[in-house]
Amino acid sequence: DGGITQSPKYLFRKEGQNVTLSCEQNLNHDAMYWYRQDPGQGLRLIYYSQIVNDFQKGDIAEGYSVSREKKESFPLTVTSAKKNPTAFYLCASSKATDTQYFGPGTRLTVL
Amino acid sequence: KQEVTQIPAALSVPEGENLVLNCSFTDSAIYNLQWFRQDPGKGLTSLLLIQSSQREQTSGRLNASLDKSSGRSTLYIAASQPGDSATYLCASSKTNFGNEKLTFGTGTRLTIIP
Numbered sequence: 001d002g003g004i005t006q007s008p009k010y011l012f013r014k015e016g017q018n019v020t021l022s023c024e025q026n027l028n029h030d031a032m033y034w035y036r037q038d039p040g041q042g043l044r045l046i047y048y049s050q051i052v053n054d055f056q057k058g059d060i061a062e063g064y065s066v067s068r069e070k071k072e073s074f075p076l077t078v079t080s081a082k083k084n085p086t087a088f089y090l091c092a093s094s095k096a097t098d099t100q101y102f103g104p105g106t107r108l109t110v111l
Numbered sequence: 112k113q114e115v116t117q118i119p120a121a122l123s124v125p126e127g128e129n130l131v132l133n134c135s136f137t138d139s140a141i142y143n144l145q146w147f148r149q150d151p152g153k154g155l156t157s158l159l160l161i162q163s164s165q166r167e168q169t170s171g172r173l174n175a176s177l178d179k180s181s182g183r184s185t186l187y188i189a190a191s192q193p194g195d196s197a198t199y200l201c202a203s204s205k206t207n208f209g210n211e212k213l214t215f216g217t218g219t220r221l222t223i224i225p
């Protein structure tokens with residue numbers, strides 16, 4: 001089946017740790033995105049990539065990093081420098097002018 | 112900077128009723144307006160996408176309208192069912208490539224009472 005997957009579903013981070021969230025799609029989409037969702041708030045864009053080996057910062061990129069070495073994969077690293085990273089993280093992908101398709105999300109909790 | 116607002120934040124209606132969800136945006140220079148559904152703890156599912164040149168889109172019991180001049184969009188749900196209970200988010204797109212500048216509202220949490 002075609003789709004977009006995220007792993008893990010739940011992730012726990014200790015203070016001082018970097019953690020990486022996985023996002024994979026087999027929809028042959030060029031564009032991929034990472035969003036953060038906090039309770040009672042809309043989605044905020046962290047990073048996006050329109051093509052392999054290229055990505056741009058979104059509205060809240062500080063404390064996060066990404067890579068786009070393959071078309072199918074767009075991992076997000078939450079660095080130890082990120083304050084208050086506890087949130088629900090959503091990955092999405094799209095064709096150039098089509099709607100975005102979202103993964104099931106990863107819930108990150110800082111211990 | 113675009114701001115998207117959805118009021119009310121929560122809405123409860125009896126099963127079978129028709130209802131309207133509201134979305135307003137401050138910058139009318141949008142490329143399209145989308146409505147998404149989100150179930151608790153899950154990702155978003157696209158419901159309807161309205162291009163800026165269109166006034167409405169329909170899918171089954173759902174109808175979305177767009178009035179750029181007034182900065183408003185509505186999502187009409189006919190004959191509501193308990194399975195419609197979810198959070199509904201609207202999002203505007205500024206550009207015509209990749210939708211990379213989606214600006215989301217905070218959502219309306221809809222509960223359909225059996």
